[in-house]
Structures are given as C-alpha cells and as structure tokens.
Amino acid sequence: xxxxxxxxxxxxxxxxxxxxxxxxxxxxxxxxxxxxxxxxxxxxxxxxxxxxxxxxxxxxxxxxxxxxxxxxxxxxxxxxxxxxxxxxxxxxxxxxxxxxxxxxxxxxxxxxxxxxxxxxxxxxxxxxxxxxxxxxxxxxxxxxxxxxxxxxxxxxxxxxxxxxxxxxxxxxxxxxxxxxxxxxxxxxxxxxxxxxxxxxxxxxxxxxxxxxxxxxxxxxxxxxxxxxxxxxxxxxxxxxxxxxxxxxxxxxxxxxxxxxxxxxxxxxxxxxxxxxxxxxxxxxxxxxxxxxxxxxxxxxxxxxxxxxxxxxxxxxxxxxxxxxxxxxxxxxxxxxxxxxxxxxxxxxxxxxxxxxxxxxxxxxxxxxxxxxxxxxxxxxxxxxxxxxxxxxxxxxxxxxxxxxxxxxxxxxxxxxxxxxxxxxxxxxxxxxxxxxxxxxxxxxxxxxxxxxxxxxxxxxxxxxxxxxxxxxxxxxxxxxxxxxxxxxxxxxxxxxxxxxxxxxxxxxxxxxxxxxxxxxxxxxxxxxxxxxxxxxxxxxxxxxxxxxxxxxxxxxxxxxxxxxxxxxxxxxxxx
Numbered sequence: 001x002x003x004x005x006x007x008x009x010x011x012x013x014x015x016x017x018x019x020x021x022x023x024x025x026x027x028x029x030x031x032x033x034x035x036x037x038x039x040x041x042x043x044x045x046x047x048x049x050x051x052x053x054x055x056x057x058x059x060x061x062x063x064x065x066x067x068x069x070x071x072x073x074x075x076x077x078x079x080x081x082x083x084x085x086x087x088x089x090x091x092x093x094x095x096x097x098x099x100x101x102x103x104x105x106x107x108x109x110x111x112x113x114x115x116x117x118x119x120x121x122x123x124x125x126x127x128x129x130x131x132x133x134x135x136x137x138x139x140x141x142x143x144x145x146x147x148x149x150x151x152x153x154x155x156x157x158x159x160x161x162x163x164x165x166x167x168x169x170x171x172x173x174x175x176x177x178x179x180x181x182x183x184x185x186x187x188x189x190x191x192x193x194x195x196x197x198x199x200x201x202x203x204x205x206x207x208x209x210x211x212x213x214x215x216x217x218x219x220x221x222x223x224x225x226x227x228x229x230x231x232x233x234x235x236x237x238x239x240x241x242x243x244x245x246x247x248x249x250x251x252x253x254x255x256x257x258x259x260x261x262x263x264x265x266x267x268x269x270x271x272x273x274x275x276x277x278x279x280x281x282x283x284x285x286x287x288x289x290x291x292x293x294x295x296x297x298x299x300x301x302x303x304x305x306x307x308x309x310x311x312x313x314x315x316x317x318x319x320x321x322x323x324x325x326x327x328x329x330x331x332x333x334x335x336x337x338x339x340x341x342x343x344x345x346x347x348x349x350x351x352x353x354x355x356x357x358x359x360x361x362x363x364x365x366x367x368x369x370x371x372x373x374x375x376x377x378x379x380x381x382x383x384x385x386x387x388x389x390x391x392x393x394x395x396x397x398x399x400x401x402x403x404x405x406x407x408x409x410x411x412x413x414x415x416x417x418x419x420x421x422x423x424x425x426x427x428x429x430x431x432x433x434x435x436x437x438x439x440x441x442x443x444x445x446x447x448x449x450x451x452x453x454x455x456x457x458x459x460x461x462x463x464x465x466x467x468x469x470x471x472x473x474x475x476x477x478x479x480x481x482x483x484x485x486x487x488x489x490x491x492x493x494x495x496x497x498x499x500x501x502x503x504x505x506x507x508x509x510x511x512x513x514x515x516x517x518x519x520x521x522x523x524x525x526x527x528x529x530x531x532x533x534x535x536x537x538x539x540x541x542x543x544x545x546x547x548x549x550x551x552x553x554x555x556x557x558x559x560x561x562x563x564x565x566x567x568x569x570x571x572x573x574x575x
Contacts, residue, residue, distance in 0.1 A: 046154060046155070047154075047155050047157070050150060050153050050154065050155055050157050051157050051159065053150070054104070054148045054149060054150055054153075054157055054158070054159040055148075055159045055161065055566065057093070057101070057104040057106070057148040057159075058106075058146045058147060058148035058159045058160065058161040059146075059161055060093050060101075061092045061093055061106050061115050061146035061148060061161075062115065062144050062145075062146040062161055062163050064091055064092065064093060064115075065088045065091060065115050065117060065144050065146070066144065066163065066165065066559065066561075068084070068088055068091060069081050069088065069117075069142070069165075069167070069559060070559040072084055073167045073557055073559060074256070074258055074557050075258065075260060075284065076258075076284070077169075077258065077557075078123055078140050078167050078169075081142070081167060082119065085117045085118075085119070088115065088117045089108065089112075089114040089115060089116070089117065090113075090114050091114075091115070092106040092113075092114060092115055092146075093106070103150055103152065103153075104148050104149065104150055105148070105149055105150075105151055106146060106147065106148050107147045107148075107149075108145065108146075108147070109145040109147070109160075115144060115145070115146045116143075116144065116145040116146070117142065117143075117144055118142065118143050118145075119140060119141070119142050119143075120141040120142065120143055120164070121140060121141040122140055123138050123139060123140040123167075123169075124138070124139070124140075125137070125138055125139075125546040126139050128166060128168055128170070128560055129166055129560050129561075129562045130560050130561055130562060131218075131249075131252065131560070132168070132170070132558065132560055134196065134215070134216065135170055135174050135196065135544075136170075136171075136174065136544055136545075136546065137166075137168035137169055137170040137171070137174075137555070137558075138168065138169040138546075138555070139166040139167060139168035139169070139560070140166070140167050141164065141165070141166055141562075142164070142165050142166075142167065143162065143163070143164050143165075144162070144163045144165070145160065145161070145162050145163075145567065146160070146161050147159065147160045147161075148161075159566065160566060160567040160568055161564075161565075161566055161567065162563070162564070162565055162566075162567045163561065163562075163563070163564050164561075164562040164563045164564075165559055165560060165561050165562055166559075166560040166562060167557075167559055167560075168557070168558050168559075168560050169555040169556075169557055170255065170555055170556050170557070170558060171543065171546075171549050171553045171554075171555050172255075172257075172475075172510075172512050172514075172553065172554050172555060172556055173438065173473040173475075173509075173510040173512065173543045173549060173550060173553050174195075174196070174510070174543050174544060175195065175196050175197065175198050175510060175512070176193055176194060176195025176196055176197060176215070176510060176511070176539035177193060177195075177197045177198075177490055177510075177511050177512075178197075178198050178199075178255075178510070178511070178512045178513070178514075179198075179199045179200065179201070179203075179512075179513045179514075180199075180200045180201070180256070180263070180265065180268060180513065180514040180515070181200070181201055181265055181478070181480060181513060181514075181515070181516065182199070182201045182202050182203075182204065182221075182228060182480065182481075183197075183199035183201070183202070183203045183204065183219070183490065183513075184204045184205075184227070184228055184231065184481065184486075184487055184489040184490070185203075185204070185205055185207070185211065185489050185490040185491065186204070186205065186206045186207055186208070186227060186231070186233070186235065186486075186489045186491070187207050187208070187209065187211060187489070187490075187491040187535075188207075188208045188209065188491075188532075189208075189209055189535075190209045190210045190211075190212075191207065191209070191210075191211050191212070191491065191535065191537075192212040192214065193211075193212065193213050193214065193215075193539075194214050194215070194538045194539045195214075195215050195510070195538075195539025195541075196215045196216050196217075196218075196539075197213060197215070197216070197217045197218070198216075198217075198218045198219070198252070198255065199218075199219045199220065199221065200219075200220045200221075200254040200255060200256065201219070201220060201221045202219060202221035202222050202223075202224060202228070203217070203219040203221070203222070203223045203224065203248065204224050204226065204227055204228040204231070205223075205224065205225055205226070205242060206225075206226055206227040206231075206235055206237055206240070207237070207240045207241075207242070208235050208236060208237055208240055209240060210240070210241050210242075210243060211240070211241075211242050211243070212242075212243040213242075213243065213244050213245060213246075213248075214245050215245060215246070215539075216245075216246050216249075217244060217246070217248035217249070218248065218249045218250075218252040219248065219249070219250050219251075219252060220251070220252050220253060220254040220255075221250065221251075222250040222251075223248035223249065223250050225242060228481050229483075230480070230481040230482055230483045231481045231486045231487070232481075232483060232484060232485065232486065233486045253558065255556035255557075255558055256556055256557070257271070257288055257514070257554055257555075257556055258284055258287075258288070258556075258557050259271065259284055259285040259288050260283065260284030260285055261284075261285065265477075265514070265515035265516045266515065266516075266518075268514045268515045269410075269442075269477070269514075269515040269516075269518055270285055270289070271285070271288045271289050271290060271514075271554065272289075272290060272408060272409065272410040272440065272441070272442065273289070273291075273378075273410045274291055274299070274378055274380075274410070275289055275291055275292065281311055288554060290374075290376050290406075290408035290440060290552060291376045291378075291408075292310070292311050293310075293311075293374060293376075293406075293408075293551070293552035294310045294311075294374045294375055294376035294406075294408065294552070295309070295310050295312065295363060295367060295372040295373060295374050295375070296308070296309065296310060296319070296363060296372050296374070296375050296376070297309070297310055297315060297375075297376045297377075298324075298328065298346065298348075298375065298376065298377040298378070299377075299378050299380060300330055300346050300377075300378070300379045300380060300381060301380050301381060302381050302382060305321070305324070305328070305330060306318070307319040307321075307323075307324040307328070309362070309363050309366055310374075310376070312366050312367065313366050317362055317363060317366065318362075319360075319362050319363065320362070323356060323360060323362065324356075326352050326355075326356055327348055327349045327350075327352035327353040327355075327356055328346070328347070328348060328349075329345075329346075329347040329349075330344075330345070330346050330347070330379075332344075332345050332347050332393075332453060333345060333453070334453035334456035335456040335457045336389070336391075336412075336445075336456075336497060337456075337460070337497060337526070337528055337529045337530075338495060338497065338520075338522050338524075338526060338529045338530075339389055339412075339520055339522045340387075340522060340526075341386075341387055341388060341389040342387060342388050342389070343389050343390070343391045343412070343414070344379075344381070344388060344389075344390050344391070345379070345390070345391050345392060345393045345414070346377055346379040346390075346391075346392050346393070346411075347392075347393045347394075347395065348375065348377065348392070348393070348394050348395075348407070349395060349396050350394055350395065350396050350397035350400065350405070350419075351396040351397070351398075351399065352396070353372075353375075353401075354371075354399065354400065354401045357371045357372040357401050358371060358401070370403060371401040371402050371403045372401060372405075373401060373403040373404055373405055373406065373551040374405065374406040374407075374408070374551040374552050375405070375406070375407050375408070376408050376409070377392050377407065377408075377409045377411075378409060378410055378411065379391065379392060379409070379411050389412070389519065389520075390411055391411045391412040391413065391414055391520075392407070392409040392411045392412070392413050392414070392441065393413075393414040393415075393416060393447075394407055394413070394414070394415050394416070394419070394439070395415075395416040395417055396417065397415065397417070397418070397419040397420065398417070398418040398419065398420075398421055398422070399420075399422060400420050400434075400435040400437055401435070402435070403435070403436075403551070404420075404435035404436030404437050404550060404551055405420075405435065405437050405551070406437065406438045406439075406440065406550050406551040406552045407438075407439055407440070408438075408440035408441070408552070409440070409441045409442070410441070410442060410518075410519075411441060411442055411519060412441055412442050412443045412445060412517075412519055412520040413439055413440070413441030413442070413443065413444055413445065413476070414445040414446075414447055415439055415444070415445070415446055415447065415470060415472075416447040416448075416449075416451050417447070417448070417449045417451070417468065418449060418468060418469050418470070419437070419439075419469075419470045419471065419472055420434050420435055420437045420470070420471040420472055421434070421469035421470065421471055421506075422434065425469065425471065425508075426469050426506075427467055427469055427504065427506050427536075428506065429506065429508055429536060429537075429538040430508070431471050431508050431540050431541070431542050434471045434508075434540075434542070436542070436548050436549055436550045436551065437471065437472035437473070437550050438472055438473035438474070438475060438509075438550035438551070438552070438553065439472050439473070439474055439475075439476075440474075440475040440476065441475075441476050442476065442477055442517050442518055442519045442520055443476050443477055443478075443495055443517050443519075443520035444474045444476040444493070444494050444495065445494070445495040445496070445497065446468065446470060446494045446495070446496060446505060447497065447498070448465035448466050448467075448468040448498055448500070448503065448505075449466045449467070449468050450464060450465055450466035450498070451463075451465075451497075451498065456497070459528055460498070460499050460528050460529065460530060460531065461499060462499075463497065463498045463499055464498065464499050465496075465498035465499060465500040465503045465533065466503060467503050467504045467505075467506070468503075468504075468505055468506070469505075469506040469507075470505070470506070470507050470508075470509070471507070471508045471509060471540065472509050472550070473509045473510040473511075473512065473540070473543065473550050473553070474493070474494060474509060474510070474511050474512065475512040475513075475514065475554070476493070476512075476513065476517070477513065477514075477515045477516050477517035477518065477520075478493060478513050478516060478517060479516065479517055479520075479521055479522070479523050479524060480516055482523070484523075485523035485524065485525055486523075486524060486525060487523075487524060488524030488525070490511060491532075491535065492524055492532070493511050493513065494507070494511075495520075495524075495530075496529070496530035496532065496533065497529060497530055498530055498531075499530065499531045500530065500531050500532055500533035500534075501531045501532075502534070503533055503534065504533060504534040504535075504536050505533040505534070505535060505536065505537075506536045506537075507535070507536070507537045507538070508537075508538050508539070508540045509539070509540050510539060510540065510543055
C-alpha cells in the first residue's frame with residue numbers, strides 16, 4: 001500500500017482557508033448581532049421618543065385643565081370649579097393653538113374624547129398637602145386624568161397621566177408673618193419667629209443679632225440675606241446669623257386674596273373701606289370687605305353717629321344712642337408723635353361693649369341669641385386742619401365676648417392696655433383661655449397699660465410704658481422703605497408711642513401686611529416717638545384650629561398639587 005504524504009505547504013493552505021472561513025463566520029455573526037442591536041436600539045429609541053412625546057402631550061392636556069381650574073377657583077371659588085367640571089372635559093390642546101397638537105388624540109379615563117375631571121372629596125377643614133404641609137385649609141380634592149396617543153405614530157402607544165390636587169382656602173392668620181408686599185425683618189436684639197413665614201414678593205433679612213425661624217420660610221420672590229436696596233440704614237452685622245429650621249425657599253407661588261382685581265396693595269386696602277353705593281355684597285371684593293362681615297357697623301361723620309346691625313339683616317336695625325352711648329365715645333383725643341398730629345378718636349370700651357352684647361335686644365336676636373363677635377367702625381369725619389387725624393381706639397379689652405372679637409377699621413387703630421389677656425396668661429406666651437381675636441386697620445398702634453391721653457404731648461422720657469399683653473391677630477398696613485427711610489421692618493410693624501425700655505410687650509398672634517397705609521403715612525424713625533419694648537412674641541397655635549380662628553378671618557386661595565403619576569389607560573381608581 002502506498003502512503004500519500006501531503007506536503008506541509010499544502011496543509012498550511014488548508015488551515016488558512018479554514019481560519020478565514022471561521023473568522024468570516026464570526027465576523028458575520030458579530031455584524032449580524034451589531035445590526036440587530038442597532039435595529040433594536042433604534043426601535044427602542046423610537047418607541048421611547050414616541051412614549052415621552054405622548055406623555056408630554058398627556059401632561060399638557062392635564063396642565064391646561066389645571067390652568068382653567070386655578071383661574072376659576074381664584075376668581076369665584078370652588079363652586080365655579082364644580083359648576084364647570086363638565087366644560088373642562090373638552091378643553092384639550094388643539095391644533096388651532098399649535099399645529100403639533102394635531103398629531104395627538106386625547107381621551108378621558110373612560111375612553112371618550114377629552115380629559116377626565118372628578119371631585120374626590122367635598123370641601124372640609126383638613127391638613128394641606130405638598131408645600132403647604134403643616135397648614136390647614138378649607139379644601140376640596142380633585143383628580144384630573146388625561147390619556148394621549150398618536151394615531152399616526154409608528155407604534156400604538158397610549159399614555160395615561162393622573163394628577164390629584166387640592167383647591168384650598170387658607171386662613172391668612174395661620175402664618176406667623178404674612179406679607180403681600182416686600183417683607184423686611186432686621187431686628188437689633190435676638191428674635192425668634194415661632195410660626196410659618198411667607199412673602200408674596202421679596203424677603204429681606206439683615207439682623208444685627210440672631211434671627212431664628214422655627215418653621216417654613218417662603219417667598220414668591222427671593223429670600224435674601226441682606227437689606228432691601230430701598231433701606232438706607234447702615235447696620236453692624238458682623239455678629240449676626242440666621243438660624244433656619246428649614247432652608248428658606250424662593251420662587252413660591254404668590255398667595256392672594258380673591259378680590260377680583262389685580263391684588264395690588266391699593267386694591268387690597270379696599271377690604272377695610274366702606275363699600276361704594278351699588279356694590280353687591282356678593283361680589284368678589286364685597287365678600288372680602290370687613291364692613292360686610294361685621295355684626296355691628298359704626299359710622300361716625302361730622303354731624304352724626306350711626307350704629308346698626310350688619311349684613312345679617314341688610315344693615316336694617318338701628319341701635320339707639322342710649323344703648324351705644326354706654327360703650328362709644330367720639331370726643332377724646334391725644335397726640336401721636338410719629339404722625340405729628342392730634343388724633344381725634346372714636347373710642348370703644350370693650351368691657352362695656354361686652355356687657356351690652358350680652359343683654360341687648362336689638363342685635364342679639366338677629367344673631368341667634370349669641371354675642372356680637374365683630375365690629376366694623378369707620379370714623380369718616382373730615383379734617384378741620386392738617387394737624388388733625390381721625391383714628392379708632394379700643395380699650396379695656398382684657399376680657400372679650402364669649403365668641404371672641406374682631407375690630408376692623410379703615411382708620412389707624414390704637415389698642416390700649418391688655419387685650420384678650422385673662423390673668424392666667426398675662427406676660428407669658430400662652431393663649432389658654434383666650435378668645436379668637438383680630439385687630440384690623442390702616443395701621444396698628446399698641447399703647448401700654450400705663451398710657452394716658454393727657455401725657456401724650458410730653459417727651460418720650462415722660463411717656464413711660466408698662467408691661468402689656470396683647471393676644472390677637474394683626475392685619476394692617478406699613479409705610480415701605482423708599483430709599484430715604486426704612487419701613488421699620490416686622491420688628492416695628494406694631495407701632496409704639498411710649499418709652500418701653502426694660503418693659504415687655506407679650507404678644508401672641510399673627511402679623512399680616514397686605515397693603516401700604518393710606519392714612520398713617522409718616523415714616524418710621526423720627527425722634528421722640530418711642531423706645532422699643534422687649535419683644536416676647538409668638539405665633540398663636542390656636543389659629544391652626546378652624547374653630548379658634550378670629551371672626552371674619554380672610555383666606556387666600558391656592559391650587560395645591562398632590563400626587564402626579566402615570567397610570568394605565570382608563571384609570572379611575574379612587575373616583
């Protein structure tokens with residue numbers, strides 16, 4: 001048998017061919033895998049792009065409904081939103097707004113064209129969600145569900161989006177400090193703010209000692225650790241520091257009163273003013289006027305005094321002079337060094353008013369045999385001289401009527417002595433046993449228990465204050481910083497006319513500024529006006545309870561976003 005031996009050279013050629021074929025096969029597999037990966041990745045990207053475009057469209061449909069709801073709620077309240085719930089259904093993005101919307105179709109949670117809107121819970125006083133946690137409000141809960149798809153898209157992708165929200169009316173006295181205008185707080189001594197702080201514009205802070213915030217601090221503008229550019233004061237701040245329980249937040253939504261206007265300070269001041277003839281009490285601003293909220297209305301003119309019932313019976317019951325003479329005096333006056341004017345007052349003795357409230361037969365029956373809890377008083381006398389100004393003073397208010405008391409006026413308001421301060425809470429930050437109370441005016445001036453009208457013309461050294469306790473929400477105006485003078489800041493929001501050195505003003509309440517003063521317009525900082533008190537101030541936690549809010553408390557409205565999530569098409573769980 002012959003054996004054939006393959007030459008080594010030929011064998012090497014065979015191995016090379018096998019290796020080439022093998023490598024080519026591997027390359028083809030790699031190429032195929034790469035092509036498959038590329039195609040898969042392209043498909044995934046295309047699907048992903050279409051999904052996110054569709055999700056954005058569903059979100060746009062939801063946001064359009066929320067914009068309508070927010071507008072309707074701000075202008076006319078939750079009743080308007082409920083009435084328009086069916087109309088919202090069809091208000092989806094359209095090609096007339098943007099041609100791109102023609103690529104999408106929108107359906108509600110039940111498959112019909114439109115967006116689904118439902119109310120999950122009727123209005124009740126409940127804890128608020130999201131950025132308003134810690135506050136309470138009269139809130140109803142709604143759900144908006146929108147579904148979108150691209151009928152001519154490469155893939156049949158349907159995206160559902162659910163947004164839950166609260167339509168909340170937030171009592172403004174739930175804030176320790178609330179400003180609709182620029183908020184300045186620049187105290188000299190240490191100062192601690194125990195409740196929530198919000199400003200609808202900028203918040204400026206340049207304390208000269210330690211300024212501590214124990215709750216949320218928010219601003220619709222910016223929270224700035226510096227003074228206002230309109231504040232000319234030169235301060236030494238080397239030792240100052242800011243202590244925040246939660247870092248302040250800028251850029252929050254403004255919280256405004258639903259008065260049907262642009263909410264400028266001048267417009268908001270209208271809530272203190274007498275309504276013009278012909279204005280409906282049910283108009284947007286009419287509902288917010290203290291005049292229309294009062295149980296008793298007092299109007300003082302040059303020639304007469306009118307005291308009457310409130311809106312409860314269309315102001316139809318006149319209170320005779322022999323009744324109101326017991327608690328009302330219009331002949332007293334004193335000198336206000338800040339205003340540099342003699343203040344002629346309409347003066348209300350709260351102790352005597354309380355006694356009248358408990359026994360009268362003119363207004364009490366209209367109120368269901370309950371005490372009067374709110375007074376509106378306007379001193380409309382015209383000035384006989386530029387050195388005269390008219391104001392309202394309340395005194396002897398240590399013990400209030402059982403339902404509490406709100407006193408509101410378009411005039412400067414002066415509170416003399418202890419107010420809403422039973423013996424058990426004198427000189428301490430406690431409101432156990434107090435009544436719901438607020439004092440509302442063009443400005444708020446605190447006169448101590450030692451104040452005497454007869455001494456008002458003396459120098460400040462001879463107008464010596466005594467320890468005084470006031471437990472009430474304050475709502476009033478300020479004179480803003482203007483580049484020449486400082487506003488006085490939150491620390492001087494309540495105005496003073498005495499030498500308080502070494503004396504304490506104990507205050508529990510809420511400080512709210514929604515406008516600039518229109519009558520008491522002299523700036524802060526003049527000589528011989530006052531020396532500041534020891535400020536023992538705290539937020540009144542009672543105001544977080546709906547039953548303990550002052551009578552006639554204004555409320556700002558907010559649409560509060562809750563849960564936002566994608567859902568299966570047709571999602572209606574919880575409705």
